[in-house]
Amino acid sequence: MTSNDPRDLDGKNLQNAMQTLGRNPALRARMIALLRECEGQVACTGAVRDEVVGPIIDALHLDSDEYEKVLADGTRFQFLYRTKIARDFLLAEVEHPTHVWEPQTTKLLLELGRDLQGDVLVGGAYFGDQAVLVARQLAGHGLRVHCFEPNPQQARMLQRNIDINHLGNAVVNVAGLWHRSGEHMRLDGFDSFANMVAAQDGSGFDTVAMDDYAQRLGLRVGLIQLDIEGAELAALQGAQQVLARDKPHVVFELHRHYVDWSHGLRATPLCQLLLNLGYTIFAVRDINSHREMPGQPVELVPLDTVYLEGPPHGFNMLAVADPARVQGGAFRIVEGVSPKLLPHKAAQLHHPVGGF
Incomplete structure (x- = not known):
């Protein structure tokens, strides 16, 4: 029997739903900005980025998604959204950061x-x-x-x-x-x-x-x-x-x-x-x-x-x-x-x- 409870979404359906939202670049950017703002407000005993915010942002993306960011010294980087290197760079706290990673x-x-x-x-x-x-x-x-x-x-x-x-x-x-x-x-x-x-x-x-x-x-x-x-x-x-x-x-x-x-x-x-x-x-x-x-x-x-x-x-x-x-x-x-x-x-x- 099929349940009508919306909470019954399985992981695959939820992943597909998030990726569908993420295909709209403007909506995706707004969601990322909101999640970045939420980082400092979430109560979590572990790392909020890795355990709460990061997985949601990851679900918005495909491996083929590309971004570009410019550092404070003018260096340009284009990168694929893969692994937390790209994710955390994307979530930099300033528009023009000093570095990419570590x-x-x-x-x-x-x-x-x-x-x-x-x-x-x-x-x-x-x-x-x-x-x-x-x-x-x-x-x-x-x-x-x-x-x-x-x-x-x-x-x-x-x-x-x-x-x-x-x-x-x-x-x-x-x-x-x-x-x-x-x-x-x-x-x-x-x-x-x-x-x-x-x-x-x-x-x-x-x-x-x-x-x-x-x-x-x-x-x-x-x-x-x-x-x-x-x-x-x-x-x-x-x-x-x-x-x-x-x-x-x-x-x-x-x-x-x-x-x-x-x-x-x-x-x-x-x-x-x-x-x-x-x-x-x-x-x-x-x-x-x-x-x-x-x-x-x-x-x-x-x-x-x-x-x-x-x-x-x-x-x-x-x-x-x-x-x-x-x-x-x-x-x-x-x-x-x-x-x-x-x-x-x-x-x-x-x-x-x-x-x-």
Whole structure:
């Protein structure tokens, strides 16, 4: 028997209803504006964005929906509505924000870019949320940003963002960084969450080892950034000549889904690789979202003092050959705290010094 109770809508019907509303751009924009306004008024023990507002906004969209936003410095970004990177950027609290994603990591990359002596290699460049800003900073300094993005849709969006910002010093490689060049891989998973696995057919992409790439192009490397869903170790194994010769700064993600840190971060193969090459390693305190944090220095947690408790999570790390590089007003060294900045969690562990 069919119920006439409107509360009997199942999840699929509700999803279809929300997507139908979302096909009207004007209505969608009004709904997003209302939901943004509601964020500060909803009583929730968890993260309101992730648990209440975000899922409703996600339901309004298709993966093919596109947006454009302009940053405060005039940088233009066009992006597909996929994952919370796009969602949280869309929900920026100001019309022209200072960044796209992860405010403190973005600050870190731009600070490191101030005095680079070599090119930048970015693994998992996505639509250019951070790589485009680094390329813009380095434009006119004779340095290039070499982007590796195996997702063809995001690689096309990355190239578009390079083009609309007139960046002649950025290069897009539709390839994945790995310990050996010429392997054939494919992405397993959705968009920014996808990880590389061996491809058994003709689909997919080829891998590149950074050592081979740098040798082929005659590069000196000043900075490596990696956010490649568990392939960070393999990528750095393919860059040991570059690491030993050029001593670039390395910014990389470490995630509990891919890395066993039950014996501490120092014992992980990834950290061991860098420590054996003479690097000093810190965790980078950041919020896995878009949030304006003006005037906040980049907080770094020494390797052996990182608070790691909690559900499986990931965060960015910084490895530097010379720890003096992170002294000064742009940085703050803090111990015994979590790298995860979480406004809804305990302040002593998850808030920056001095608060948000």
